[in-house]
Amino acid sequence: MFMKKVMTGLFTAAAMVSFAAAAQAVDEKHTFNFDDVAWQETGLEGAEMAVLWGKKEDGSAVYAFRIQPGVGIPPHTHSNDYWGMAIQGNWAHIDEEGREVITAQNAFVRIKADDVHSDRCAGPEVCINVLDFNGTRDIAFPQ
Incomplete structure (x- = not known):
């Protein structure tokens, strides 16, 4: 025993x-550490993006965006809704009427398809945001 x-x-x-x-x-x-993510240029100086997981082609991708302090993304739309949250920094959302809301790590956002909006990193540190689109990601800049 x-x-x-x-x-x-x-x-x-x-x-x-x-x-x-x-x-x-x-x-x-x-x-995974955000310093080790495969960041790619977006075509806008001071803004980079990466696919964290999923596939762009079938709309399952979840994206990260790294935006330098003070950098803004001009008014634009997406053809699908997205949910997003700031992982680091103060992410500013500006609606079509110019109202600005700063989101940090205590909030998340929902942007509906075809809603005109713009974004910027309000600083003082680099903004890292994670976005999950309900479908494929696209961007259009209205004239």
């Missing part, structure tokens, strides 16, 4: 060590 308890204890301890090592390996493989 004593030997069975010892063996059970050793097996349990070995399993726990093995589980802890596996958990650490999983964390190392599945944790």
